[in-house]
Amino acid sequence: MSKVVYEGWMVRFGRRKIGRSFIHMRYFVLETRVLAYYKRKSLGNMVPIKTLFIDGNCRVEDRGLKIHHGHMVYVLCVYNKKDKYHRIMMAAFNIQEALIWKEKIESVIDQQQDLNTANGNMLHASFLAKAGTNADGNASSSDRESLASAEDEEVTNRTMIRRTTIGNGPPESMLDWTRQGDSVLSNQSTSDEVFSRKHWRLVRCQNGLRIFEELSEADYLPRSCSRAMKAVGVVEATCEAIFELVMCMDGTRFEWDSSFQYGSLVQEVDGHTAILYHRLQLGWFSMLVWPRDLCYVRYWRRNDDGSYVVLFRSREHPNCSAQPGFVRAHIESGGFNISPLKSRNGRTRTKVEHLMQIDLKGWGVGYFPSFQQHCLIQMLNSVAGLREWFSQTDETHTVPRIPVMMSISSGSVSSKKGGKSHDYSNQSIPLDEESDEDEDCQIHEPEEMMDSVKAENAMKQPDEDPLDQLDLSSFSGNLRRDDRDNIRDCWRMPDGNNFKVRGKTFCYDKTKIPAGKPFMKLVAVDWFKDVKRMDHVARRQGCAVQVASEKGLFTLVVNVQVPGSSHYSMVFYFVSKPLVSGSLLQHFVDGDDEFRNSRFKLIPSVPKGSWIVRQSVGSTPCLLGKAVDCTYIRGPKYLEIDIDIGSSTVANGVLGLVFGVITTLVVDMAFLIQANTYEELPERLIGAVRVSRLELSSAIVPQLEPNTSTE
Template sequence: MSKVVYEGWMVRYGRRKIGRSFIHMRYFVLENRLLAYYKRKPQDSQVPIKTLLIDGNYRVEDRGLKTHHGHMLYVLSVYNKKEKYHRITMAAFNIQEVLIWKEKIESVIDQHQEPQIANGNKYVSFEYKSGMDNGRTASSSDHECQFSAQEDEVGAPSSLLRRTTIGNGPPDSIFDWTQECDSELANHNANNQAFSGKHWRLLQCQNGLRIFEELVEVDYLPRSCSRAMKAVGVVEATCEEIFGLVMSMDGTRFEWDCSFQYGSLVEEVDGHTAILYHRLQLDWFPLFVWPRDLCYVRYWRRNDDGSYVVLFRSREHENCGQQPGYVRAHVESGGFNISPLKSRNGKPRTQVQHLMQVDLKGWGVGYVSSFQQHCLLQMLNSVAGLREWFAQIDERGAPPRIPVMVNMASSSVSSVKTQKIDELSVPPGPSLDQTNAASRNSVMMDEYSDEDEEQMPEAEQEACPTKSDNDAKRTAPKEEPFEKIDLSCFSGNLRHDDRENSRDCWRISDGNNFRVRSKHFCFNKTKIPAGKHLMDLVAVDWFKDTKRMDHVARHHGCAAQVASEKGLFSLVFNVQVPGSTHYSMVFYFVTRELVPGSLLYRFVEGDDEFRNSRLKLIPSVPKGSWIVRQSVGSTPCLLGKAVDCNYIRGPKYLEVDIDIGSSTVANGVLGLVIGVITTLVVDMAFLVQANTTDELPERLIGAVRVSHIELSSAIVPKLDADPSRLY
């Protein structure tokens, strides 16, 4: 039996014939001469989905960064030089795993050099190091080498080159400030100070950072454009961890970058170059100064010394025109230089340099120097934010996301009609929950499919332009419409109102505002937006009485009874609030039927011990005082272990009575909440916890938002003594 060199879960990345990308989690196994992947971890003599018989003709291509529904993936392609259609494309959510696999596969290829030489084909291990001619540090993602053309020629020499990198290098418009130019280039551009070697002076020390300012004459700069400034700090984390955080534009960025308001992907040029849209959060007299936004090219590479370089430069794009209410700033030069340092006390250490040179544009900006410096320092302080974020966070496994941008046509200020179109197409400044939820239109089921669907040949994927999700949706077959439940026959005494600022009412909360366990939670602890609910919330009752109200499904004419008459199944959650006057908020979730064998079916038909171990609540307070939001939190809670739950199983319903007063801690939080309940907006999501791979991913039973509830609107219910006659 062949020796296993390396194995583990990776992402299988590809593109279907309709042009839409897909990802599947697969188990990859690398042996001495074989690379294979399976649907699950192989046992006994399980047959792999696909294999590659590795010899000295194989190449490992670093395809850089790709995005799939906002998820960032680092992609490798392993293929045979003589049979390019025979290849495997694999990816990972973090660059560390990709680097390990790249090293392991290259080591296996190196072992087969001797057979190549014996056959008369001298095999040369080669990795192109762009910039060797101009003194730059060798990079694993720069231009193709001068010998790459020989590889594609039929009559190429017998000496084969194992090219391990691809990439077109940085765009010509981007200046690499991390490298010193050679004397010839400096002399050639003697009159252009933007391309000469930079000299810096220490301006100040702030938040544990050294802030430097470039020493140049500023006559050639616009009045609104500042000198280049950079912040230098040390972060106790690996280069890969910092790089992954810097590249992300999900809700995590709010926790370390105080100048970030919103960001999204406009266009993916290649694996190392992308065009991004970025809104700045600059709190300098916001009543008088218009907000700024950016459209810029971002290029990244990994150097051979393990450091990472991320470069910025503004540019125009047809799908990212001027936005109403924003001034388009211009990045002259910017980015991050992330370099490893020697570890100390067993902890990794990394030097992070963040440089920005920005023309903030706008009328009168060049005459207010304090505005320039304030905005630049706010952006540069993100290095201190990175340091504190890593110092306080233990779990760093969640894959970062970049929300994909909708098409943004250039607007004409004079045209009211065009301006309205732009206002509709521009995504509003999202809340943290919305950003964490990312794209609501994302279809995540591709990630969890057990089937390898028919796809475009991988060699053709490079030549085929990437389709956007919207374009792919136009070509994809439409789903069959399903018969919806008529909600007009259900009612509760608490009013249903979908308007944003309504009071004393409820509405359905978007499932994507909640994060639940993914299909692969058992392997990498990742969570995903919850998506569509399993059941429909049809009504909410708000009751009060002098005693605790149990088994409220006895209430004559309640939604559970109406559903039973129509042959529907109901799940009733009765949240009991103790006090001198007892209150109950009752949520009625309805579905046509339960799927036999499903996790929800097992919960309904199971015993109380199983129910207590699985029923989960995810709370959230989008609007309310800081102390209430901190007290309630947003951590999922197993209700059966935190408070007493009583389960009443009827012929066509299951009621769960949740006694908040049974827990001292919950009762204390409730005492804080009940006094200010009219000022609060509260989200609640109910679900059954999934513990095994067969049960994952988790799905919400349903979610509700209650807004500014008035205690006086509760009514005293009339509960039937014998509810069985109504079912």
């Protein structure tokens, strides 16, 4: 059996014959001679969906970034150069994982090439031995050294080329300011050479950044266009993490870029080049100065030293014409240069350079240098924003996202500017050519999708059996339900989308999604008090559990126990159809306490209340079985969970703070079973409840039957 070199979940990326892209999560396995992927983790003799034989003729082609429904994925294409139509397209949500796979596959290819070379050398040596070694044409030592150096150079070049990720290169008119003094400049345009021979001077130090200004004057630029300026700073994060954050154009950018208002994708040219629409938030006399927007080409590459370069330059596009209420600014040159530094005291360090040369356009801008400088410094300060974002964020993994912009063409761009309008439609044709003819989705995928849907239906049948028709009048609790706002001492069901849960791809990209509708229905809430702690409240005569049992329904009882001079219990009754065998809920209900403690989760929230209470409670999900003592009581058609808040010093302290102002609080609670595997995802709420401005005086003393716990 072949040795497994590397394995794990990756994205299966491709395009259908109609041109639409698709992604599927697949389990990839790389062996010493074969790359294969499976619908789920390979066990035993499972047959792969597709395999690719690995030999010295195989290549790994970097396809760069592709965008699917706003998600950016890093795509690799593995193929045999003798048969390019037999290939596998794979992708990852973060560039680190894609680079690991690329390196592993290339190492296997190199091993096969070395094996073939060794076999060839043996045959060649055998041939020379037979031909005789005394011939006049014996090779000299210098010849042998030349041959050896040529072989070493070939290996070195092969490695260096593979480490470089540049795609088709930057557009011809884009100025690559990162290659100052590089010999490659001899192949570039004259304007690029002039631009690259700039000299810089330090003009200020601000927010821990050094800010430079170019010394040379550009005669070919209008007066309103500022000199190029760049900010240089050090960020304690990896180049890959910084690069992924820079490429994002979603809400995350508001946290580090103060000049950002909105961004979207206009057109994806290839994996390394895209046309973007970008609105600036400059904040300089906004009552008098119109806001600015941009339409520009963004190109990126990864260099052989592990650094990343992102370049900007303005372009016109028929689907991104000038917008009413905005002045279209022009980026002459700009971008980021993200390069690794040596670590210090065990901390990863990266140098980030951000350059911008921009013409803000508009009437009289050239006569107000303070406006230009204010706006430029604000944009350059994003480097400080990056540094602070990483220093204050524990979870640095980001999923690059960029919204796709709907066409806003007015048909006036090309007519106004004539030949200056750039048509990228021809450059986009290769995207359709990337359609995998090996598509498992076009032949086998419908069957796989049917199997997947059936499996998910089996796992989630309870939430697909609607309980909306359930007659709630037969269920009663002493705390009343009221769906109106600003009502006191009552409960209601909040919108499930207020809570974020793990999505289907959480195992790979940590994405969370709105929870949606719970799969169990909250039918009643009790508010009890007594001189002692109240356990196993489901035994109370006439409670909602017994009513649900008579109707053939299953009940999950959550008993939140609050200690004090008087003990209180808030009891929630969630009902559903009978348990489906094999579902996650069934495993939880019939599992042992260790499994239950590791899965039962609470998501709290305080929509209305004082700031200090909202901060103390937070909205971070909590595994209750790990934080406090939970007792599980399994009945014939119910499971009761008694949650002793007083068993945790931390929880007791927060509770003391909350109890003092409970009559002014609106508290949301969502309960769910944590999903840990791809098959269990996405997570769904068991149920959710909103308790509004609770009155302690409304609690009643329950009449409990003698305790006859069944577990």
